[in-house]
Amino acid sequence: MAEYVMKDLVRQSGREDEFVIASAATSREELGNPVYPPARRKLAEHGIRCDGHAARQMTRKDYEEFGYLIGMDRMNLSNMARICGGDPEGKCSLLLAHAGQSGDVADPWYTGDFEATWQDVNIGCRALLKELTEKK
Template identity: 60%
Template sequence: MKQTKILFVCHGNICRSPMAEFVMKKIVADAGLEDSFYIESAATSTEEIGNEVYPPAKRKLAEHGISCKGKTARQMTRQDYLRFDLLVGMDDWNIRNMKRICGDDPDEKIHRLMDFTVRPGEVADPWYTGNFEATWNDVLEGCTDLLRSIVKN
């Protein structure tokens, strides 16, 4: 199996996309496939560049035994489109901004995370709701089904 490179993307890279990055790393490791994947996350905005994962997101990951130590926000670049096989956004606004940054999506690499599940749509945004449990559930389901779809192909 060739290495699959995945970039998870949200607005600030402090809540949803780092949660997806570290959840995906964990389920890939649990499946014994860590050598087959390279996984990162990034932001579409510059607002949080250099900041650590938002404390409630960090706590939610820790509740499930997942560390995101050392992760700081970075902005997605046009170069990421060439570096990664899949660029996975959390909502429609992220997808629009990702396409703007990349100059569209000629290779059809840009997808919403929940579109890999049986309930396509947007990952719940805890920045506005404060509901990190709903975000956790979306991210876990999305990453599990994303891994399943990659391994199947």
């Protein structure tokens, strides 16, 4: 969900040429799968399309290729550090930390509450985009 929310916010700001936005799984359960249907419906409610998505596994090369690696929860951060062999450049962070919050994004896989996840992701992505554009 966060990949497509961020892409939509960047598109709305007219800055598509300034960012490369992608998502990758830190576990193997959903590899190759499209966006989970309830998440797809929540995105569609907000006019955001996610056609053609297929989940892929995060790799150590992602650490070299991206300036920021954003996790949704602490387990993601732990898995990201394991996959990347640590975080020596300080590239890994929690999405909500960019909004001044210390918590995890609500995981709808467990809660079933896609609205809460939408709210968390929207808040985090807006704050992250603001932070990144102010740095440029």
